[in-house]
Amino acid sequence: MRSLSDPKGRKHRKRSGASVEQSTKPDRGFWIVTAILGLISLGGILYFWMIPTVEPWLPPEGGHPGDQVDWLFRFMASSAALLYTYVVGYIIYFAIRFRRRRSDPDDALGVNLHDNPKLEAAWTIVPTLFVILLSVLSIRIWYVLQVQPTNGLVVESIGRQWYFTFRYPDVNGEVTDQMHLPVNVPVTLNLTSGDVIHSFWVPDMRLKEDMIPGIINTIRFTPTRIGTYQIICTEFCGTGHSEMNKQVMVVQPMAAYQKWYHGWQLRNAHVTNALATATLGGKIQLAGGNVAAGKALFNEKCSACHALGPFNQRIVGPGLLGVLHDPSHPNLVNGDLAVPANVAEILQNGYTGSIGHMPNQAQNGLSNKDIANLVAYLNTLK
Amino acid sequence: MSVIAEHGGIAEHIHPEPQGFVRKYIFSLDHKIIGIQYIITAFVFFVLAGCLAELIRIQLMNANGGFLTPDVYDEVYSIHGSAMVWLVVIPILTGGFGNFVMPVQIGARDVAFPWLNMISFWIFPIAGLMLFSSFLMGAPVAGWTEYPPMSLQGGAGTSMWCAAIFLVGVSSTLTGMNFLVTMLKMRAPGMTFTRMPLFCWGQFATAPLLMIATTALAAALAALFMERQFGVPFYDPTKGGSPVLWQHMFWFYSHPAVYIMILPAFGIMSEVISVFSRKPIFGYRLIAFSSAAIALSGFMVWAHHMFTSGIAPYMQLPYMVLTFVIAVPTGVKIFSWLATMWGGKIHLTTSMLFAIGFLVLFTFGGISGVFLAAIPFDLHVHGTYFIPAHLHFVLVGGSLMGVFSGMYYWFPKMTGRYMSELWGRAHFVLFTIGFIGTFLPMHYLGAQGMPRRVATYDIQFQGINQFESICSFIMTAAILIFFINMIYSIRNGKPAGHNPWGARTLEWQIPSPPPYYNFKRIPSVYGLPYDFTEPLPYKHLEEELSDTPVAVGAH
Numbered sequence: 001m002r003s004l005s006d007p008k009g010r011k012h013r014k015r016s017g018a019s020v021e022q023s024t025k026p027d028r029g030f031w032i033v034t035a036i037l038g039l040i041s042l043g044g045i046l047y048f049w050m051i052p053t054v055e056p057w058l059p060p061e062g063g064h065p066g067d068q069v070d071w072l073f074r075f076m077a078s079s080a081a082l083l084y085t086y087v088v089g090y091i092i093y094f095a096i097r098f099r100r101r102r103s104d105p106d107d108a109l110g111v112n113l114h115d116n117p118k119l120e121a122a123w124t125i126v127p128t129l130f131v132i133l134l135s136v137l138s139i140r141i142w143y144v145l146q147v148q149p150t151n152g153l154v155v156e157s158i159g160r161q162w163y164f165t166f167r168y169p170d171v172n173g174e175v176t177d178q179m180h181l182p183v184n185v186p187v188t189l190n191l192t193s194g195d196v197i198h199s200f201w202v203p204d205m206r207l208k209e210d211m212i213p214g215i216i217n218t219i220r221f222t223p224t225r226i227g228t229y230q231i232i233c234t235e236f237c238g239t240g241h242s243e244m245n246k247q248v249m250v251v252q253p254m255a256a257y258q259k260w261y262h263g264w265q266l267r268n269a270h271v272t273n274a275l276a277t278a279t280l281g282g283k284i285q286l287a288g289g290n291v292a293a294g295k296a297l298f299n300e301k302c303s304a305c306h307a308l309g310p311f312n313q314r315i316v317g318p319g320l321l322g323v324l325h326d327p328s329h330p331n332l333v334n335g336d337l338a339v340p341a342n343v344a345e346i347l348q349n350g351y352t353g354s355i356g357h358m359p360n361q362a363q364n365g366l367s368n369k370d371i372a373n374l375v376a377y378l379n380t381l382k
Numbered sequence: 383m384s385v386i387a388e389h390g391g392i393a394e395h396i397h398p399e400p401q402g403f404v405r406k407y408i409f410s411l412d413h414k415i416i417g418i419q420y421i422i423t424a425f426v427f428f429v430l431a432g433c434l435a436e437l438i439r440i441q442l443m444n445a446n447g448g449f450l451t452p453d454v455y456d457e458v459y460s461i462h463g464s465a466m467v468w469l470v471v472i473p474i475l476t477g478g479f480g481n482f483v484m485p486v487q488i489g490a491r492d493v494a495f496p497w498l499n500m501i502s503f504w505i506f507p508i509a510g511l512m513l514f515s516s517f518l519m520g521a522p523v524a525g526w527t528e529y530p531p532m533s534l535q536g537g538a539g540t541s542m543w544c545a546a547i548f549l550v551g552v553s554s555t556l557t558g559m560n561f562l563v564t565m566l567k568m569r570a571p572g573m574t575f576t577r578m579p580l581f582c583w584g585q586f587a588t589a590p591l592l593m594i595a596t597t598a599l600a601a602a603l604a605a606l607f608m609e610r611q612f613g614v615p616f617y618d619p620t621k622g623g624s625p626v627l628w629q630h631m632f633w634f635y636s637h638p639a640v641y642i643m644i645l646p647a648f649g650i651m652s653e654v655i656s657v658f659s660r661k662p663i664f665g666y667r668l669i670a671f672s673s674a675a676i677a678l679s680g681f682m683v684w685a686h687h688m689f690t691s692g693i694a695p696y697m698q699l700p701y702m703v704l705t706f707v708i709a710v711p712t713g714v715k716i717f718s719w720l721a722t723m724w725g726g727k728i729h730l731t732t733s734m735l736f737a738i739g740f741l742v743l744f745t746f747g748g749i750s751g752v753f754l755a756a757i758p759f760d761l762h763v764h765g766t767y768f769i770p771a772h773l774h775f776v777l778v779g780g781s782l783m784g785v786f787s788g789m790y791y792w793f794p795k796m797t798g799r800y801m802s803e804l805w806g807r808a809h810f811v812l813f814t815i816g817f818i819g820t821f822l823p824m825h826y827l828g829a830q831g832m833p834r835r836v837a838t839y840d841i842q843f844q845g846i847n848q849f850e851s852i853c854s855f856i857m858t859a860a861i862l863i864f865f866i867n868m869i870y871s872i873r874n875g876k877p878a879g880h881n882p883w884g885a886r887t888l889e890w891q892i893p894s895p896p897p898y899y900n901f902k903r904i905p906s907v908y909g910l911p912y913d914f915t916e917p918l919p920y921k922h923l924e925e926e927l928s929d930t931p932v933a934v935g936a937h
Contacts, residue, residue, distance in 0.1 A: 008411060009426070010758075024724075024725055043931070052520065057826070057829055058762070058829050058830070059829075059830055059831055062765070065758075066762075068758065069758045069759060069762055072758050072759055073759060075751065076753055076756065076759065080749045080752075080753075083745075084745060084746065084749060087716060087720065087741070087742075087745050088742050088745070090720050091720065091723070091738055091741050091742060094720065094723040094724055094726075094728070095723065095728055095730065095738055096728065098659070098723060098724070098725060098726045098728045099727075099728045099730055100660075100727040100728060100729050100730075101728075104727060107829070107884070108660065108727045109660045109661065109727060109914045109915060110659050110661030110725050110726035110727050110728075110914075111661065111724075111725035112659045112913075112914070112915050113661065113662065113663065113664065113669075113721075113724075113725060114659075114662045114665075114666070114912075114913075115664060115665045115666070115668075116419070116664075116665075119721070120665050120668050120718075123713065123714060123717040124668075124710065124714055127709065127710045127714075128707075128710050131703075131706045131707055131709060133711060134706055134752070134756070135702070135703045135706055137759060138702060138706075138756045139699060139702075139703075140759060141758045142698070142699070142757050142758055145757075145758060145761075146695055153813075195531070196531045196532040196535065197529055197531070197532065197625055199690060199764075199765050201765070201766075201833070203762070203830070203831040206758075206762040207761055207762075208761050208762065208764055208765065209690050209692065209761075210688050210690045210691050211694060212619075212625055212626065212691065212692060213531060213619040213620070213625065214619030214620075214624070214625070215619075215626070215692055217691075217692035230831065231835050232831065233833065234764065234765030234766060234833040234834070235529070235765055236456070236523075236524055236525055236529075236532060236835040238532060238535065239452050239453055239456075239531060240834060241452075241456075241835065242447070242452060242836035242837045242838040242839065243838065245833070245840070264541065303437045310525070343903075
């Protein structure tokens with residue numbers, strides 16, 4: 001390639017400056033390209049409005065007001081197709097059409113065009129109008145999100161490292177495996193966290209809200225499609241964050257939901273709700289612990305994280321088989337001797353350290369009586 | 383020690399150039415040397431953080447991970463993000479190009495406070511080494527955003543991270559202050575604000591952001607450090623702190639920071655596109671004022687990062703609408719650059735190719751930014767791979783493309799030699815293909831349900847992730863070509879003369895590399911630097927090239 005010489009520093013060739021006289025008016029080629037780009041972007045716009053669902057781009061939609069989000073997506077994607085086609089189309093067209101050709105003199109210049117107030121006003125005002133339109137549409141859908149019915153089922157979900165638990169009205173304790181919801185019933189979902197910030201996301205419902213310790217955030221929606229939906233944590237929460245997507249939200253007919261609900265209510269009859277009865281803290285009377293009740297509690301609440309296996313068989317926490325009888329592990333994770341009183345102390349006060357995080361009494365919902373039962377059961381494992 | 387010369391009644395100081403190696407190249411006070419020091423240091427950190435990026439991509443080749451443990455993986459992406467933002471993009475665009483180019487472009491001999499400038503620079507590599515050394519004691523894991531209470535649980539290196547970012551913030555604040563004073567007080571006679579080159583307008587809009595926003599981050603970091611080391615409860619909710627407080631303070635800095643990272647790149651675009659289109663920049667005033675408008679409104683949108691954090695619903699709306707509004711000045715710039723290309727004689731040099739790549743990719747990132755600003759859609763994609771996709775389109779497709787464009791453009795000014803155009807094009811083609819292949823599919827992954835910051839993921843996404851990883855290797859190859867080209871060209875590039883691109887801003891009217899004092903005599907300015915058909919709008923430049931042979935090279 002030849003150099004771009006300084007127009008001042010070198011003699012002008014005869015042909016130089018010819019391009020300066022070039023017209024600044026758009027010519028036929030420009031309008032043809034504009035028309036072609038118009039057709040392409042029209043194709044894009046039609047595509048985003050004609051596809052029956054937005055499933056090629058977003059997951060299948062499972063409830064209200066997620067369907068509203070899909071509408072906004074169609075609007076924004078079709079607008080983006082229009083804008084982006086023109087910007088990229090013109091960039092490529094200009095770069096080819098106005099490239100310096102080999103026949104051009106070294107110091108050929110482009111047209112001497114500084115500005116065009118009308119054009120500049122147009123591309124300030126038109127985007128401003130579009131922004132107003134987009135704001136109005138977004139606020140309308142935002143408003144729909146705010147005014148969801150409040151008279152339905154109230155469920156509470158608590159994020160923990162690294163699983164979700166769910167609390168239901170009139171049932172003691174927390175569900176640790178999956179969330180059940182009746183179809184077509186509005187849900188008020190209260191979200192909080194027992195440790196660090198998590199985020200509750202069900203892609204099919206298009207709804208997400210952070211679970212922040214000390215704060216209760218609420219989302220309201222109505223599942224309209226029966227199915228099983230993945231619940232995903234989208235806020236980094238530690239080592240197990242990647243695995244915090246194993247639980248599901250089951251949306252089922254009312255009868256099936258009620259069957260599950262009552263069955264779970266029965267299974268939890270023996271659980272005294274620690275938060276409700278406020279028997280937290282204080283000295284735990286270990287004597288008289290009920291092994292059977294402890295076993296039921298273990299299966300209900302502990303087995304999600306603790307295996308009935310050797311210490312190094314970990315789910316989230318260590319395996320607990322023989323925790324009070326294993327001669328190779330005379331100490332607990334916090335360094336205390338493996339005796340019943342110290343195990344009860346961990347259940348009561350929790351543990352955070354190199355092995356991970358064990359919720360304390362305020363978080364795990366165990367009453368002092370529950371702890372006594374659990375320790376009695378753990379003592380029988382050899 | 384100063385030589386005082388009389389020129390047209392103006393007493394001017396030309397300090398003698400220091401002769402020792404240490405004072406000349408290590409603890410230099412010369413803004414040009416400091417600018418190059420910034421660029422070299424930032425590129426060293428760029429290589430390190432780029433290696434971390436490849437570790438991330440190797441890990442994600444397999445849905446079940448297995449290359450790194452989750453804890454190490456978390457450390458790797460946290461340091462990758464922190465280093466790329468604070469040790470690469472911000473320093474290279476402000477400290478690097480800003481230092482090298484801005485004082486010459488406004489006709490000054492140096493920045494207002496050369497000693498402060500040297501201190502700003504030397505804080506930066508120290509902070510960088512501290513940041514990377516946090517790997518030795520358990521690096522932070524909670525990403526570059528380090529939300530507490532997670533960051534309170536992180537390894538001991540998290541405190542080191544706080545200290546390193548705090549220091550790099552001090553360096554930024556000092557640089558911002560230095561640049562602001564320089565541009566307010568040291569412009570050459572006749573260099574009014576409406577005659578200032580648009581690169582300087584980019585720096586002028588950036589400087590207050592550096593000064594004001596960084597202090598908020600410093601406060602947040604100091605609080606996090608005190609909470610971690612001394613148990614002062616700012617953020618821990620079990621002790622009465624608020625984790626959301628951190629998010630507000632962090633984003634009060636980090637949203638303006640994205641404009642710190644893009645406004646100087648906008649400035650580079652304005653210079654490069656005008657020069658290589660051989661045409662005046664279209665709509666000079668609107669481009670200049672839109673930079674200021676973006677900087678100002680950049681302070682008022684931070685909570686759009688927090689739509690899922692449970693801030694009061696009615697508080698979300700102004701943030702959403704103001705974020706939409708920022709699209710208007712940004713769009714004005716893009717349309718103006720397009721109009722600058724219209725009717726030009728476009729030289730498709732490597733620098734111009736990167737500018738075109740910038741327009742195509744940054745516009746895409748800007749549009750996905752509008753998607754994210756709309757609360758209902760943001761509630762779906764927040765915290766998913768849609769976010770890394772968007773941020774890499776604006777930071778790599780935008781800022782880094784701008785850095786490359788600026789490197790190919792100003793390399794002849796820094797060294798007097800061209801970088802190879804052939805290898806430059808190879809760099810451009812491979813980098814663009816690799817980039818699009820790596821980051822475009824991430825939008826889809828995020829919308830479909832893949833959360834970000836995960837070491838393992840759902841098996842259905844494995845194919846796309848493997849494709850992305852392979853494309854990222856292509857991108858790495860392109861970067862390798864760039865560095866080889868650059869290092870080779872320092873000594874062996876074709877000589878370029880003082881003004882190889884036929885540019886009209888002041889830095890191209892003096893020898894390459896510029897002498898220590900920049901100008902023998904401070905020029906007078908009587909026009910915009912973009913009227914290609916007019917004679918140069920400068921007086922008193924006659925002597926600048928008198929003792930330098932003017933080599934007319936070929937590129």
